[in-house]
Amino acid sequence: MAENILVVGGGPAGLHSAVTLANIGVNVSLVERDSFLGGNPKKFKYKFLFPDMQPADDVIGELIKRAEENDGIKVYYSSNVSNFKENEKKFNVTIKSPDASETKTFDSVIIATGFEHFDPARDAKYSYQLFDDVIDIKDLERMMGENNFVRPSNGQPPKNVAFILCVGSRDRHVGNQYCSRVCCTVSVKQAIELRERFPDCDAYIFYMDIRTYGFFEDLYWKAMEEHDVQIVKGRIAEITSGPNNTVICKGEDTLLRGPFEIPFDMVVLASGMEGGPQSSEMVDKIGLELNEHGFLKPQNVTLAPFKSNKEGVFLAGACTGPKAISDSIVEGGAAAMDAYIYAVKNK
Amino acid sequence: MAENILVVGGGPAGLHSAVTLANIGVNVSLVERDSFLGGNPKKFKYKFLFPDMQPADDVIGELIKRAEENDGIKVYYSSNVSNFKENEKKFNVTIKSPDASETKTFDSVIIATGFEHFDPARDAKYSYQLFDDVIDIKDLERMMGENNFVRPSNGQPPKNVAFILCVGSRDRHVGNQYCSRVCCTVSVKQAIELRERFPDCDAYIFYMDIRTYGFFEDLYWKAMEEHDVQIVKGRIAEITSGPNNTVICKGEDTLLRGPFEIPFDMVVLASGMEGGPQSSEMVDKIGLELNEHGFLKPQNVTLAPFKSNKEGVFLAGACTGPKAISDSIVEGGAAAMDAYIYAVKNK
Numbered sequence: 001m002a003e004n005i006l007v008v009g010g011g012p013a014g015l016h017s018a019v020t021l022a023n024i025g026v027n028v029s030l031v032e033r034d035s036f037l038g039g040n041p042k043k044f045k046y047k048f049l050f051p052d053m054q055p056a057d058d059v060i061g062e063l064i065k066r067a068e069e070n071d072g073i074k075v076y077y078s079s080n081v082s083n084f085k086e087n088e089k090k091f092n093v094t095i096k097s098p099d100a101s102e103t104k105t106f107d108s109v110i111i112a113t114g115f116e117h118f119d120p121a122r123d124a125k126y127s128y129q130l131f132d133d134v135i136d137i138k139d140l141e142r143m144m145g146e147n148n149f150v151r152p153s154n155g156q157p158p159k160n161v162a163f164i165l166c167v168g169s170r171d172r173h174v175g176n177q178y179c180s181r182v183c184c185t186v187s188v189k190q191a192i193e194l195r196e197r198f199p200d201c202d203a204y205i206f207y208m209d210i211r212t213y214g215f216f217e218d219l220y221w222k223a224m225e226e227h228d229v230q231i232v233k234g235r236i237a238e239i240t241s242g243p244n245n246t247v248i249c250k251g252e253d254t255l256l257r258g259p260f261e262i263p264f265d266m267v268v269l270a271s272g273m274e275g276g277p278q279s280s281e282m283v284d285k286i287g288l289e290l291n292e293h294g295f296l297k298p299q300n301v302t303l304a305p306f307k308s309n310k311e312g313v314f315l316a317g318a319c320t321g322p323k324a325i326s327d328s329i330v331e332g333g334a335a336a337m338d339a340y341i342y343a344v345k346n347k
Numbered sequence: 348m349a350e351n352i353l354v355v356g357g358g359p360a361g362l363h364s365a366v367t368l369a370n371i372g373v374n375v376s377l378v379e380r381d382s383f384l385g386g387n388p389k390k391f392k393y394k395f396l397f398p399d400m401q402p403a404d405d406v407i408g409e410l411i412k413r414a415e416e417n418d419g420i421k422v423y424y425s426s427n428v429s430n431f432k433e434n435e436k437k438f439n440v441t442i443k444s445p446d447a448s449e450t451k452t453f454d455s456v457i458i459a460t461g462f463e464h465f466d467p468a469r470d471a472k473y474s475y476q477l478f479d480d481v482i483d484i485k486d487l488e489r490m491m492g493e494n495n496f497v498r499p500s501n502g503q504p505p506k507n508v509a510f511i512l513c514v515g516s517r518d519r520h521v522g523n524q525y526c527s528r529v530c531c532t533v534s535v536k537q538a539i540e541l542r543e544r545f546p547d548c549d550a551y552i553f554y555m556d557i558r559t560y561g562f563f564e565d566l567y568w569k570a571m572e573e574h575d576v577q578i579v580k581g582r583i584a585e586i587t588s589g590p591n592n593t594v595i596c597k598g599e600d601t602l603l604r605g606p607f608e609i610p611f612d613m614v615v616l617a618s619g620m621e622g623g624p625q626s627s628e629m630v631d632k633i634g635l636e637l638n639e640h641g642f643l644k645p646q647n648v649t650l651a652p653f654k655s656n657k658e659g660v661f662l663a664g665a666c667t668g669p670k671a672i673s674d675s676i677v678e679g680g681a682a683a684m685d686a687y688i689y690a691v692k693n694k
Contacts, residue, residue, distance in 0.1 A: 024691060054647075180561075291562075301401075
């Protein structure tokens with residue numbers, strides 16, 4: 001009889017886990033809290049992915065298609081895990097869907113509950129809710145995804161745009177000491193897209209450290225050399241209203257060692273990633289642990305980042321910390337492998 | 348009959364691939380060019396791993412032990428792949444060992460050939476071979492691993508040490524435009540170890556951008572706040588000899604906007620990572636492709652970073668780009684999963 005494995009979360013990590021498991025004959029139950037698969041990349045309609053400007057549909061759309069077309073995967077949309085009991089190395093789980101409730105026994109479990117974008121309204125200095133033309137990284141992704149990149153205040157193309165990094169990251173005032181890992185590269189990518197679409201629009205990136213690590217560095221060179229993106233080491237202290245329907249970024253240029261006040265048509269806040277309530281719920285429901293940053297805690301961060309503190313329960317993707325989509329997919333595969341071994345060994 | 352899978356490379360990625368595959372009953376042939384398993388972490392005797400100062404033996408030693416004790420894995424030490432032929436979705440491979448040569452048929456293949464440390468002697472400004480007290484990141488790991496951290500020139504504990512980041516990385520003059528991803532965090536870790544061992548020894552880190560991405564950021568705060576490591580944005584132009592058996596770092600402080608010349612007892616160069624000849628060989632022998640940075644090129648950097656351009660041949664670890672040990676282990680698991688599926692489907 002085939003193994004039964006539960007995957008919680010239908011973002012990139014959960015989708016890759018589910019598809020690979022189904023490909024070796026496992027019966028997969030995929031529980032997704034939203035009414036669609038694809039996680040945040042789908043929810044916020046990401047259009048192009050870094051580092052190679054690949055259409056998001058080539059990755060996320062492909063993962064969704066594979067899962068939806070696979071007979072070995074039963075997807076529970078708009079659903080969640082309402083009861084979870086371990087019994088002799090098996091897991092009795094109740095899945096609650098809008099119109100039904102089903103209890104099943106699983107041989108192992110993969111948690112891939114993803115992340116939440118930091119809400120920039122939590123830090124008043126960014127005036128996120130105050131000004132229409134102050135948006136954040138996910139808002140811009142959605143605009144680009146909808147081919148509707150204009151100033152929200154007046155529907156016109158912007159003449160200059162500021163990207164502000166580390167919004168809600170590396171910032172103890174909002175409680176997030178950690179770095180969110182991908183926002184630098186996403187912002188550099190967005191600045192390039194902006195310059196490609198509106199060659200007359202100036203793009204500024206205000207940063208603490210540009211963390212386009214590994215080969216993402218290629219995008220950083222490209223932004224500077226091919227797209228003339230202005231990359232300024234500086235911290236923003238305040239965003240206020242300016243003349244002619246602009247917003248003013250006030251801050252300090254750390255390299256020139258002086259204050260600046262620059263009016264922009266639009267400001268894009270590079271909001272970071274947080275663990276989110278869907279991961280915290282796993283603590284109460286399943287008995288997992290959180291780390292000091294509010295993400296799910298692996299058994300061993302180096303040796304087994306895809307194993308939870310509970311035997312038979314595995315972790316994949318951004319639920320254990322900020323990650324690029326590629327990293328989440330890879331971790332989905334590693335977790336699938338170990339979840340499969342656990343299931344086979346304990347049949 | 349059990350599947351036969353070839354794993355080339357016995358570092359963290361290859362070891363995790365081999366062990367997980369053997370755990371589901373696969374016959375694994377693990378080909379290692381050195382006379383020992385563990386890859387660069389073992390070769391250079393890494394002592395503690397970032398981010399949590401876990402003894403390297405708890406990770407690398409554990410992976411080696413699992414592989415050596417597993418009856419499903421045959422390790423070929425001091426060996427390499429000398430002939431590789433694809434035939435109806437199977438792979439006929441000759442493994443050349445010091446005293447023998449063996450040809451076997453495999454159902455799928457995992458390449459985990461790792462990386463090479465950049466040789467800082469290639470850039471004359473660092474005076475790596477000129478001064479005994481100028482060492483690099485792997486030399487220091489080895490010294491720490493051997494509990495022998497002293498000044499090479501006179502066997503005494505150093506009174507101040509400079510860590511220079513981006514040696515051979517983000518540097519077009521040496522042909523490496525990319526960032527090596529982990530050297531910032533390794534250097535911050537080493538500076539903390541230095542300060543713990545010699546509380547009277549000052550530690551300086553000269554950086555372009557501190558890329559302690561994700562939760563590695565915790566180490567950066569720790570280095571500054573708990574260990575008083577001096578972190579200076581500045582580029583080193585030259586290393587020369589100084590008075591009283593010191594070496595002088597000349598450069599420019601980018602934040603203070605002025606030149607500096609500081610004598611140090613020791614300088615540690617954070618050498619980056621390169622693809623290395625063992626990966627390039629796979630191009631000729633197996634027909635894989637290199638990317639523009641000299642690492643093996645995956646089929647799709649986001650959707651399938653662990654698949655090569657050849658069906659049935661998978662990639663894991665630093666052979667596709669600079670990676671942390673944890674990332675390599677995770678990718679070893681993801682590649683194992685897909686290599687297993689390929690083997691099962693084409694039996």
